[in-house]
Amino acid sequence: MPTAAIKICGISTGDALEAAIRARAAHAGFVFFPKSPRNVTPGEAAALAERAQGRIGRVGLFVDADDAAISEAVAGARLDALQLHGSESPERAAQLRARFGIAVWKALSVATAEDTARAASYAGAVDLVLFDAKTPKGTLPGGMGLSFDWNLVANWKGPIAWGLAGGLTPDNVAEAIRLTRTPLVDTSSGVESAPGVKDGGRIQAFAEAVRGASDF
Numbered sequence: 001m002p003t004a005a006i007k008i009c010g011i012s013t014g015d016a017l018e019a020a021i022r023a024r025a026a027h028a029g030f031v032f033f034p035k036s037p038r039n040v041t042p043g044e045a046a047a048l049a050e051r052a053q054g055r056i057g058r059v060g061l062f063v064d065a066d067d068a069a070i071s072e073a074v075a076g077a078r079l080d081a082l083q084l085h086g087s088e089s090p091e092r093a094a095q096l097r098a099r100f101g102i103a104v105w106k107a108l109s110v111a112t113a114e115d116t117a118r119a120a121s122y123a124g125a126v127d128l129v130l131f132d133a134k135t136p137k138g139t140l141p142g143g144m145g146l147s148f149d150w151n152l153v154a155n156w157k158g159p160i161a162w163g164l165a166g167g168l169t170p171d172n173v174a175e176a177i178r179l180t181r182t183p184l185v186d187t188s189s190g191v192e193s194a195p196g197v198k199d200g201g202r203i204q205a206f207a208e209a210v211r212g213a214s215d216f
């Protein structure tokens with residue numbers, strides 16, 4: 001079984017970025033959502049992006065953001081991909097992909113089989129769907145350390161590339177990979193010591209657990 005690609009989301013410091021690179025993560029996520037404890041300004045993201053250049057992919061996370069905000073972030077942080085974490089429709093996702101000419105990922109919150117079925121409507125509009133947990137009303141739409149029933153996406157064979165997110169930690173990610181056979185895992189709070197504070201040791205442990213999950 002090929003090793004799942006790793007995305008470490010909510011990178012907001014140089015130390016966290018270096019830890020993700022050392023751990024051989026494929027993607028670093030920058031959160032552009034002011035209500036998040038992981039929010040980065042376009043200026044902060046630009047500095048991180050400079051360090052990331054050629055070493056790790058740069059994914060910008062947005063929640064129902066307008067074109068102006070996305071445009072500023074894409075240009076400043078030279079993003080390789082947009083991760084849409086709000087209620088963006090397939091049409092909106094396709095419009096952003098055409099406008100910015102970079103990969104678009106759509107996060108879909110999952111609690112039932114109907115939720116996973118929604119992924120098909122994004123075929124042709126996005127490059128990847130990221131199955132994530134539903135979060136309670138009035139809280140952040142992601143990054144809450146909540147997981148969902150992985151059986152809902154086990155061996156998912158949809159028309160789009162996909163990844164798994166939501167409550168993944170160094171302790172449970174190997175089991176998640178074995179059960180779902182996901183090609184990509186995404187974590188944020190599972191590798192933190194406090195909300196918004198990434199822990200280099202936990203990032204390394206997460207990566208080792210991911211690589212270990214392929215050796216069976």
Ligand SMILES: O=C(O)c1ccccc1NCC(=O)[C@H](O)[C@H](O)COP(=O)(O)O
Nearest residue numbers: 009036142143144145166167187188189
């Ligand atoms: O991280 C945030 O603060 C955040 C805010 C608003 C929307 C999404 C957000 N994060 C998404 C992610 O970091 C991940 O893609 C995913 O939800 C996994 O998070 P976690 O359960 O903390 O590992």
